[in-house]
Amino acid sequence: MxxxxxxxxxxxxxxxxxxxxxxxxxxxxxxxxxxxxxxxxxxxxxxxxxxxxxxxxxxxxxxxxxxxxxxxxxxxxxxxxxxxxxxxxxxxxxxxxxxxxxxxxxxxxxxxxxxxSNNPVKAYVIGEDTANPPTEEFTSLDNGDIFAVPNDVVRVSVANPVLEPSKYGMDFWQSLNGELVTVKSPVGTTRPNQFGDTWVLGTWPATGRNSHDGITMTDKDANPEAIVIGTPLDGTSNPETKMGDKFVEITGVVTYAFGFYRILPLTALVVAEEASTETSPTTLKSTGDCRGLTFGSYNVENLWAGSEHLPAVAAHIVEYLKTPDFLFLQEIQDNNGPTNDLVVSANVTLATLAASIEEKSGVVYDFVEVAPVSNQDGGQPGGNIRNAYLYRPDVVELWNPNQGGSTDSAVVLDNGVLSFNPGRVDAANEAWANSRKPLAAAWRAIRGPKNKPFYTINVHNGSKGGSSTLHGDPRPPVNNGVEKRGQQTEAIGAFVDSLIAQDPKARIIISGDFNEFAFVQPQKTLTGKHNLTELSALSLPETERYAYVFDGNAQQLDHMYISPALVKPSAKIEHMRISSWLRYPDITSDHDPLVSYLNVCGC
Known part of the structure; x- marks a missing residue:
């Protein structure tokens, strides 16, 4: 028995x-x-x-x-x-x-x-000798939404469900754990991480494929069909690669380490065909008046006056963004960057950037900022990152300017005037503890019919740092800071509502690094409760909505939202792929910038 x-x-x-x-x-x-x-x-x-x-x-x-x-x-x-x-x-x-x-x-x-001894060793070809990896869900424990809030509701190690490898991606890779497998015609979905881990797809079906052979996160789908290629077993090292690079056939063993199922290849990856890194500059052109202004948005990654990458940022603004009328900038550091002292102003940083742009293009920019309280807004210690604006003074001007301070909150007064312009949004709100406060401002185009004021809110919400991996034990995965980001978007939404209360046709543009995906609850609050429209959703296919790459996925943390008065057929947006398509050593910032075209006349 x-x-x-x-x-x-x-x-x-x-x-x-x-x-x-x-x-x-x-x-x-x-x-x-x-x-x-x-x-x-x-x-x-x-x-x-x-x-x-x-x-x-x-x-x-x-x-x-x-x-x-x-x-x-x-x-x-x-x-x-x-x-x-x-x-x-x-x-x-x-x-x-x-x-x-x-x-x-x-x-x-x-x-x-x-x-x-000397027995034949056959590697199983994924999608031929095995089933195809599932393309949408990771595990039954996510209940159909890997991005659901609340998250970390249950642990795989505790629930320990029976595997369903035909339905769920984690179950599929677990059912092959330890096996020798081959990936035919592999293509890299993003650049490797700092440890050389490279995410690939093979010949099997995949959802979310974008036009550059990467794979893009979409609502409820974080692409479980992509698999990590980890450290080679023979001691060699994987090369620096990028989204869309094609590799020679990969053979290795399936295992789990560092939060992901992965294939440990027998030897280092070999690039068979490199993807192009050529990206076009924006096609959006300003009319020079309120009927068609161009707005850029760019997380410039810890930029200060002495940054080695400052000339490259200026070149991007000139060559790819085509010197837009207006720029939302995030991660502007103070004048001496990471030096941890009492300096908080970024006037030299912004002036240096503006001068570099002028040198390369002849276009003159002015700037506005509100300096933070030292070491209170997160980021690199001493750097005092903040949001700031560059604008072309021959095209736009502040409307009723009144410079706000670090602890001042801009309030909407009668007739839509801001108490501080520029000013911070709800600066005392605990939601902004150790985080960047949004920068609000009211503007008017120099030229154009009716020429009513328009408003901007520059955003850099709290980080996702400390989140668990897509293949991790907590389900749905820990999306660290999501509750705080929810509070932050509520504060932004309340400020928008106060503008709309004064003028239902208020022209409002909210842009920046929200550190969250469009289909996750904090962002859904803006498009739902506060009736804003994400500009990318108006004009871009779902798989082309990305400005950042991380852990195998092209994803969108940088957004631009507009109020109902700006939702017109002429409204457009484009992403400049000057980061996502590059190898890590070649990037200037880890974010792609975006450029939009909007009629802000109020007519």
Whole structure:
């Protein structure tokens, strides 16, 4: 009679366990902490700290992986790829921290015996020898929305659901954990991260494909079909690459580490065909009056007067943004940047940027800012990042200017006049603790019919830093700071409402780095409760709405919203791909800028 594995596990011993029994059909092994004997498998690959073996006696269950990692340095030199081995050991679930999933291993192997050698080792081709990876959902525990709020409602390690590899991406990769696989015709979806991890797609179907062969996040879909290619097993290093680069066929073992399922390739990636980095400048041209102004928005990444990348930022504004009439800038640092002292003004930083633009184009810009209280707005210590505006004084001017201070809040007075112009939005609100306060201002075009004032709000909301990964244990994944960003967008929305209360046809433009996706609750508040329109949604296909790349996905953190009075057929927006399409060493900022065209006349 076959003794149930659960009973043997309770006794601390399982005799001649198969690899499928070790893995089980859930995320967690049913045999954790159990001594197992006579585990037999074909050696698929060797790494610096262990080997991967595939069962010679597979079951007929797509949910159970037939391969497992044997963790021990000594065993590496004792066997060769192609050996069939038997061994004893202890089943162990490992993870580096409680935001990650567990990896099932066989540890402390003993009685390692080579049964036969020089056996053929076949890699399973993803999408041919296996099913296709699911394209939309990661796990049943997300309840259909990986971006749902609240998040971290349940943990995979606790719920431990039965795998459904045909439905869910994490289940699919878990069902192949430890296997030797091949990705045919791989293409990079973004540039690698700082550790050389490179996300790819193969020949299998994928949703969210954009025009540059990347893959874009969309509502409820963060693209579980993309897979990380991690550190090569032979000690080589993956090259610096970028979105759309095509690679030579990749073969490696599936594992889980650093918060993601990944393939550890047998050797470094080889680029077969490089993607183009050529991007066109904006086609949007100002009329020079209120009937058609151009508005740029750009997170310039810790820019101060001495920044090495300042000339490149100026060149971008001239060559790609085509010196728009108006610029929303984020991450402007004070005059001496990261030097942590009492300096908070960015007048030299902004003047230096304006001078560099003028030198390259002949176009003159003026600027406005409200300096923060030192070290109170987050970012690099001492840098005092803030939002600021550059504007062409031959095209627009402040309307009823009254410079606000660090702790002053702009309030809407009679006839739409701002108490401080420029001024900060709800500056005392706790939602802005250690975060950039929005910068509001009222403007008027120098020329044009009717020529009524229009309003701008420059935004850089709280960071996502500290979030868990898309393949992590908390479900839905931890979206760190989402509650705070929700409070921030509520404060912005309330300010918009106060303008609309004075004039239902108020012309309002809200732009910047919101640190959130359009389809997540903080942003939905703006388009729902506060009746704003995201300009990208008016004129760009869903897969082309991105200005940032992270962990395999093209995504949109930078937005421009407009009030109902500005929603016209002439309203347009374009993204300049001067970051997303480049290798990391070649970027100036980690964000793409955008340019819009709007009629702000009030007629």
């Amino acid at each position: 076959k003794v149930p594995a659960t009973l043997l596990s309770a006794l601390g011993l399982v005799s001649a366990a198969t690899i499928a029994e070790i893995n089980g059909n859930r995320f967690n092994t049913p045999l954790n902490g159990t001594a197992v004997t006579g585990v037999e498998g074909l050696v698929l690959a060797k790494g610096p700290n262990g080997i991967w073996i595939r069962s010679t006696n597979p079951d007929d269950d797509d949910r159970t992986s037939e391969a497992v990692y044997v963790f021990n340095r000594n065993v590496v030199s004792a066997v060769a790829v192609g050996d069939v081995v038997t061994l004893d050991g202890t089943v162990f679930m490992y993870r580096a921290n409680n935001l990650q999933l567990y990896l099932t291993e066989v540890t402390n192997p003993t009685n390692v015996k080579v049964v036969s």
